Amino acid sequence: MKNTVVVGAQFGDEGKAKITDLLAQKADFIVRYQGGCNAGHTVVVNNKKYKFHLIPSGILYENKTCFIGAGVVIHPESFKKEIEELINDGIAQEKFTKNLKINPLAHITMPYHIDLDGADEIKLGKNKIGTTKRGIGPTYSDKYARLGIRIEDLFDEEILSNKLDVILPNKNAVLEKIYGLKTYTKEEILNLCREYKELFAPYVCFDWQNVLRDAKKNKTILFEGAQGVLLDIDYGTYPYVTSSNPIGGGAAVGASMGVKTIDEVIGVFKAYITRVGEGDMVTEQLGEDGSKLQEIGAEFGVTTGRPRRCGFFDVPLAKYSVLVGGLTSIALTKLDVYDSFDEIKLCVGYQNKKTGEITQMYPTSVYTHKNYAPVWESYKGWNKDTTKCKTYEELPENAKIYLKRIEELLEIPIKIISVGPDRDQTIFID
Numbered sequence: 001m002k003n004t005v006v007v008g009a010q011f012g013d014e015g016k017a018k019i020t021d022l023l024a025q026k027a028d029f030i031v032r033y034q035g036g037c038n039a040g041h042t043v044v045v046n047n048k049k050y051k052f053h054l055i056p057s058g059i060l061y062e063n064k065t066c067f068i069g070a071g072v073v074i075h076p077e078s079f080k081k082e083i084e085e086l087i088n089d090g091i092a093q094e095k096f097t098k099n100l101k102i103n104p105l106a107h108i109t110m111p112y113h114i115d116l117d118g119a120d121e122i123k124l125g126k127n128k129i130g131t132t133k134r135g136i137g138p139t140y141s142d143k144y145a146r147l148g149i150r151i152e153d154l155f156d157e158e159i160l161s162n163k164l165d166v167i168l169p170n171k172n173a174v175l176e177k178i179y180g181l182k183t184y185t186k187e188e189i190l191n192l193c194r195e196y197k198e199l200f201a202p203y204v205c206f207d208w209q210n211v212l213r214d215a216k217k218n219k220t221i222l223f224e225g226a227q228g229v230l231l232d233i234d235y236g237t238y239p240y241v242t243s244s245n246p247i248g249g250g251a252a253v254g255a256s257m258g259v260k261t262i263d264e265v266i267g268v269f270k271a272y273i274t275r276v277g278e279g280d281m282v283t284e285q286l287g288e289d290g291s292k293l294q295e296i297g298a299e300f301g302v303t304t305g306r307p308r309r310c311g312f313f314d315v316p317l318a319k320y321s322v323l324v325g326g327l328t329s330i331a332l333t334k335l336d337v338y339d340s341f342d343e344i345k346l347c348v349g350y351q352n353k354k355t356g357e358i359t360q361m362y363p364t365s366v367y368t369h370k371n372y373a374p375v376w377e378s379y380k381g382w383n384k385d386t387t388k389c390k391t392y393e394e395l396p397e398n399a400k401i402y403l404k405r406i407e408e409l410l411e412i413p414i415k416i417i418s419v420g421p422d423r424d425q426t427i428f429i430d
Contacts, residue, residue, distance in 0.1 A: 002263035008228030009267035015333030030058030033254030035226030071254020104152035140243035240279030248326035267327035280369035283311035320362035349375035
C-alpha cells in the first residue's frame with residue numbers, strides 16, 4: 001500500500017472511519033492530522049460499533065502506531081472519556097499506552113474555549129454557524145493569535161504560568177464584559193493543567209521528530225482527516241465551515257511530514273450527499289426522497305445526534321472537491337441505501353434561477369447557492385439487495401451504470417465501494 005490520505009470529499013460524515021479502518025490493516029503508522037472532538041467516526045466490526053472522536057481508528061489493530069498530529073486540537077476531558085469508552089467496549093488499556101502517541105505541539109481546548117464557542121453561537125442568533133459548541137473554533141483562533149496552550153506547556157509549569165499571565169486577562173475580560181460569564185483564576189487553570197499533565201503523560205511523544213523520521217523511512221503511513229473538503233476553512237462553504245484544513249494538503253502540515261510523503265489521496269463520497277449544520281445545499285431533498293435517504297441511511301450525527309440534511313449526489317461540488325482536495329481516487333460509501341429507490345438523480349450542473357444560465361463550476365460563495373437549481377440526470381434504480389455483493393461484477397447492472405457515470409464526470413477512478421457498515425461489506429476494485 002502507498003502512503004495514503006483519506007479525505008472526506010463532501011460535508012463530512014461520508015464514512016471515512018470505515019475506509020480508514022480498512023486501509024489501516026495494511027498500514028504501519030496511522031496519523032490523525034487535523035480537527036478536534038467535533039468530529040465523530042464510527043467503525044463497525046462484527047456488528048459492534050466503535051466511536052472515535054480524537055483517537056485514530058487504527059487503534060483497533062495490534063502493532064499499529066496511532067499518532068495524533070500537531071494539527072489536531074485536543075479537549076482533555078473528551079480524550080479521557082473516549083479512552084474509557086473504548087476500554088469498556090473491549091479495547092485493552094495496553095493498546096493505548098503501547099500504540100498511541102501525541103505530538104506535544106498539539107493545542108489544548110480549554111474550558112474557556114467551550115464557554116466562548118457556545119456564547120458566540122447564541123450571540124449570532126439566526127446567523128449562527130452551526131458549530132458543535134465543543135470549543136474547536138476558539139481553540140484554533142487562539143492558536144493563530146499566539147494565545148494557545150500546547151501539550152508540551154503542561155510539562156513546564158514556569159512556562160505555563162507565564163503564558164497564563166498573558167492569556168487569562170484577555171479571556172476573562174471577554175467572558176465577563178461581553179458575555180457576562182464566569183471567569184477563571186490562574187490557580188484554577190493551573191490545577192486543571194496539572195490534571196491534564198497526568199492524563200497525557202503516558203502518550204506524549206517528546207521524541208516525535210525521530211519517530212516521524214523513522215515512519216517516513218520504514219513505515220506505510222495512513223493519514224486520517226476529519227470533516228470534509230466542503231468544510232475546509234479556506235475552500236469550504238465559508239463561513240459555515242470548520243476551523244482547519246481537511247483537504248489532502250492539510251495532511252502534510254498537520255502530520256508534520258511534508259507533501260512528498262503522500263502518494264495517494266482517497267476522497268470518500270457517499271452515493272448521495274448529507275450535511276449537518278447551517279448553509280445552503282443545492283441538491284437537498286426536503287420531501288419524500290430526503291426523508292427516505294435519512295431513514296435508510298440512519299443519518300444522524302455521531303457527535304451531536306443532529307439529523308443530517310440529505311440530497312442526491314452533487315457533481316459540480318464533487319469536481320470542486322477533486323480539484324482543491326487533491327483527490328486521486330474515490331471510495332464511494334452507502335451505495336446500498338439506494339437499493340429500494342425506483343429512480344436515482346445525479347446533479348450534473350447548476351442553473352441560475354434568474355438568468356437561466358447553466359454552469360458546471362461550483363460557486364464558492366455560499367450566499368449565492370440559493371440562486372441555483374440543480375440540473376438533473378435520472379437513472380433507473382436496481383431494486384436489489386447489494387449488501388451481500390463481494391465483487392464489482394455482482395453489483396446490479398443499473399448500479400454499475402450509475403457508478404460509471406460518476407467516474408466519467410469526476411475523471412478519477414472509484415477504487416472502493418461500501419455496501420454496508422461492516423468491514424466485509426466492501427468491494428475493492430483494482
